[in-house]
Amino acid sequence: xxxxxxxxxxxxxxxxxxxxxxxxxxxxxxxxxxxxxxxxxxxxxxxxxxxxxxxxxxxxxxxxxxxxxxxxxxxxxxx
Numbered sequence: 001x002x003x004x005x006x007x008x009x010x011x012x013x014x015x016x017x018x019x020x021x022x023x024x025x026x027x028x029x030x031x032x033x034x035x036x037x038x039x040x041x042x043x044x045x046x047x048x049x050x051x052x053x054x055x056x057x058x059x060x061x062x063x064x065x066x067x068x069x070x071x072x073x074x075x076x077x078x079x
Contacts, residue, residue: 019048
């Protein structure tokens with residue numbers, strides 16, 4: 001008998017339904033009783049991959065240095 005996580009005929013309808021309802025990979029994995037990696041692979045194998053969402057805010061392109069004393073307080077030297 002095949003392992004339950006590899007019984008694709010049983011799991012496929014659950015994955016399709018949950019994915020169409022907007023559930024994430026972790027929720028799908030928990031409800032279907034499979035690992036997150038298996039759920040992610042099955043979503044890709046079924047062609048259910050969602051398009052990337054556009055960013056709502058622009059990323060800051062310039063990285064600013066930390067203030068002078070910040071390195072000491074982060075390292076625990078001033079404790």
